[in-house]
Amino acid sequence: MRIAVLISGRGSNMLQLAAHAGPETGFEIVLVAANKACDGLALAEKRGLSTELVSRADFASRQDQEVALGDAILASGAEIICLAGYMTILSPAFIDRFAGRIINIHPSLLPDLKGLDTHERAIAAGMARHGASVHLVTAELDDGPLLLQAGLDVTKDDDADGLAARVLHLEHALYPFVVSSLANGTLTAGPDNVTWHEGTRVLDSADPAIADVLGDTVIWPAAAEHSENSN
Numbered sequence: 764m765r766i767a768v769l770i771s772g773r774g775s776n777m778l779q780l781a782a783h784a785g786p787e788t789g790f791e792i793v794l795v796a797a798n799k800a801c802d803g804l805a806l807a808e809k810r811g812l813s814t815e816l817v818s819r820a821d822f823a824s825r826q827d828q829e830v831a832l833g834d835a836i837l838a839s840g841a842e843i844i845c846l847a848g849y850m851t852i853l854s855p856a857f858i859d860r861f862a863g864r865i866i867n868i869h870p871s872l873l874p875d876l877k878g879l880d881t882h883e884r885a886i887a888a889g890m891a892r893h894g895a896s897v898h899l900v901t902a903e904l905d906d907g908p909l910l911l912q913a914g915l916d917v918t919k920d921d922d923a924d925g926l927a928a929r930v931l932h933l934e935h936a937l938y939p940f941v942v943s944s945l946a947n948g949t950l951t952a953g954p955d956n957v958t959w960h961e962g963t964r965v966l967d968s969a970d971p972a973i974a975d976v977l978g979d980t981v982i983w984p985a986a987a988e989h990s991e992n993s994n
């Protein structure tokens with residue numbers, strides 16, 4: 764499965780996807796695109812990945828920038844678009860163009876804490892649980908069917924930075940796991956139907972490094988069709 768990764772910042776999730784790409788997981792990164800010059804783009808280049816800067820500053824309108832971005836994605840042959848810290852809200856037109864083929868990682872247990880500054884807000888609200896979510900992207904911000912989440916307990920010692928680091932550690936296992944599961948067909952996802960075909964057993968055959976991190980943190984999508992019976 765060919766994926767494009769869209770970034771705007773440091774690119775640590777993109778690098779984790781790159782680290783897990785290959786014949787064993789069944790996915791490859793065919794494009795890393797950014798909407799502004801950023802560390803992540805430089806790191807992707809250094810890694811030898813195909814990169815493209817589609818800067819908003821170079822286009823007359825957001826719409827023109829998105830058309831160019833979409834054209835670059837289509838030219839790359841990507842089948843799935845992974846948002847990984849792409850800090851711009853995509854328009855409904857872009858989302859329609861790639862309907863059902865865009866996924867995002869968000870640093871909260873959605874539907875809690877949509878939007879920015881999730882770690883600060885989790886602490887300010889005194890939340891007992893926090894974590895990360897991977898979901899299908901729909902026109903509504905940080906909405907769309909959940910594919911998988913990883914959760915942790917917030918402790919009284921957590922500050923926003925510490926909590927962010929603990930959640931990021933989960934993200935770095937969660938995103939490659941979800942993408943490889945889409946690639947090998949153990950996960951299928953559409954607007955009305957998210958199915959983990961092997962149920963919770965899928966973690967038993969996951970990369971041990973990933974299974975170790977995710978372990979008991981995984982939250983299976985409640986609304987999903989969840990089949991333990993099919994092969």
Ligand code: GRF
Nearest residue numbers: 773774775776848868869870
């Ligand atoms: C991550 O926390 C991700 O969940 C959010 O933006 C951040 C990106 O971090 N969408 P990085 O650029 O992958 O390091």
